[in-house]
Amino acid sequence: MREVRLSEPLIYVLDMAVFVGIFAILAVSLNLEYGFTGLANFGKVAFFMVGAYTSSILANMGFPYLACITVATFAAGFVGFVASLPALKLQADYLAIVTLAFGEILRFIFKNEEWIAGGVQGITVPSAITITGVPIQTMMLIQLTIVYAALAICYFIAQRVVNSPYGRTIRAIREDELAAQVLGKDVFKYKAQMFTLGSAMAGVSGSLFSQYVRFIDPYTFEPILTFTVWMMVILGGPANNLGVILGAVFVQALERGARIAKDYLLLPVDPHNLRVMIIGILIILILMYRPQGLFRESKVKTPALEVASKWKKRS
Amino acid sequence: MLFLVVVNWLQVLFNSAVTGSLYLLAAVGLTLTYGLTRFPNFAHAEFMALGAYAGYTIAEQLKLGFPYSFIAAFISSAALGAASYLLVFRPLTHRGATIIHLMVASIGLDFFVRHLIKQVWGGEQLSFRMVWPYFDVGPVRITGLWVALILSAIVMVGVMHIVLTRTRLGKAIRASANNPDLAMASGVDVEKIALVVWIVGAALAGVGGLFRAADTRLVPLIGWEILLPAFAVVILGGIGSFYGALIAAYVIGLAENFGVVFLVMFKLSTDYKFAIAFLILILTLILKPSGFGRLFGEGGKVV
């Protein structure tokens, strides 16, 4: 990741804001899968990786930003769909093992097959937006706008999905799969759709990420990335889209904080180790003391709520 | 595209026994804790890593010799296993954590321990300088380390078999791993049994990690690298099934070593050998999720 010096506070803040946006998209996508549908996707990073590599390869071929991001989205969605076919028939624990392993294997393929994207050397990503002669701050603002526009779209889509009869069904599947089945729900279809949508959003995020950091290699996509997103969802509040976005803000602030603390407090600990250790311990502590997260599950907001509130007055 | 390679098939067969013994040590604890506490413990990877590092300190830094490092690996991983169960997983279960919560927590624990190890021992690759005697039996090259590994696995299997079949503790373990609710209803203190299993399972994993490190090299990811084949052993063997794991470990050992020969023949990176374990894992889940477990009237999950 790009080194940013603390001596430039504006750049530092913008940089953090961009990362918050990129991770918030991942958090919203995992929330659709885990928070609402109950799918334990431990391989989130795989679909982020597909988005990032697809976008980077296209950018190197000279495609414009919009083309990169669109193709990356579809590619990640497609990989998600294909992966979901065998995986989603499995129970939660098997799904977790399989998705985690899938991410690791995909990473190994990118690592070993140099012809795809440079193998361990990684690839630099040319900017798909070409504006000459603007200062770095302006470029960052442009990036920031794009990232937040994408986040807004993903948020809108997620909200639309969960506040609908469809959204009610996926929550029902999360609560009791068998009961949903005997009530006529083709459970597998819903899961596959949510997994595909979640993966596509991860692809958007991956594309934005590669365009922002401008260099990716297989080491960028270790499993820790998946669990940083899990932490955002668990901390923010599963099944609450606004909550998980705030979770993303919080976790990013914490990660940055750990780095700054290290610089100022001269801790005799490697900052990367410290960061990961804190994440590990916090995940456990949240699950132990506040498993429902900071925000409560959001209601299914459909016209049925209005009908119900009028009903009260009538009787 | 086939490349003709002169293959010493007997050596491949022997290597499979070595790999199988390693995977067996790595997977026994994983399968038993999975059966008893009903979730896959991803932090099991670090039980292997800690044992390897503790053993390294004893053998290379304190120069006390391999038998002592074996004991150190056993004890340190056992302690970590006990702490994991008592401080993390038992409290979480008491608080009504879901299986997904437990899995995520185990990942959190894995990250914590791995980076703690990295902080203490550094992230660079370490290697055991110990020299092992070797000898040839016909065309097969055998080292003392491999013999020690295979012997450890055999002794472990023997002891476990006697404990599981002849003692009250063992019967309680099997009953609990099979059906914790039923075991509890018939008066077994499942939590005490679980603690024992977590300790022994972690200790064996630590020993496995030590052998792996002495045989190859030592990096903080050492446990994580064996975790996938270990899971493949657990799934193929049937969750919670000791005897299933015993067969599965050697089946996967064979598959991997013969698979590598074919990878070389097709000029593919031998790094892909861990995709073989993944393939077996996926196929088992799709075709026969109970694995070998039902063969022994144990293991496998109740739907």
Place this chain on the structure above:
Amino acid sequence: MEKTILKTENLTKSFGGLKAVDNVTLTVKENSITGLIGPNGSGKTTLFNTISGVYKPERGKIYFNGERIDGLAPYKIYEKGLARTFQTPRLFQKLTVLDNMMVSCRSHPGDKILNVFLKKRRWSEEEEKLAEKALEILEIIELDRFKDKPASELSGGQMKLLELGRVLMTEPKMLLLDEPAAGVNPTLARRIFEKITQLRDELSLTFFTIEHRIEILLEHADWVYVMHNGSIIAESPPEEVVKNKVVVDVYLGEA
């Protein structure tokens, strides 16, 4: 009450050599309340699980409305109009009582991912109608005042009622009820069966019901099957069941 709605032929399902359902052949007449009784472990719930598609039968055929349904997925069987409840209610705990009702709407336009985006107006209208209907059913089963509460906060009896209400939302032709009156007090148990009879008459539904409270069941059922060790050992009108020597032996044998 002449037409057959459900028929099984030589239905068999076993677990590890034990035949939980053994060669069961039975028919349920349309618009009837048919009872299924038998001691614990006689295979009643397994039979229901096999009919509703939760288990695949090993052998035998199941006809619903003249159509083969054995081997179909549970949701397909449901789509044909055969719904069921569970012995222990399987509600969607974190969802509200109203949402539990609404989930089971049949072919709701808003329950398809594309319609969620493209046809919001259409599904919103439908949603309002269905909400009215859900509330009316909740009123009948006297749960409307809990409509905004999570299902997990209901009492055991209320959960039973909600599960019944939930399947009624779907306008089924026939319902398999697994002990609708278990775990509730006798007064409520009677009321549940009165409701079942009322629903049968008003909505011309068919009920196939497992029940341990035989005395209440016999008051309301039109026909009763008795199951023991996986087999149907007797069938008769309710008033004759208690006189049947085989049945009496089975129950006394258990006690």
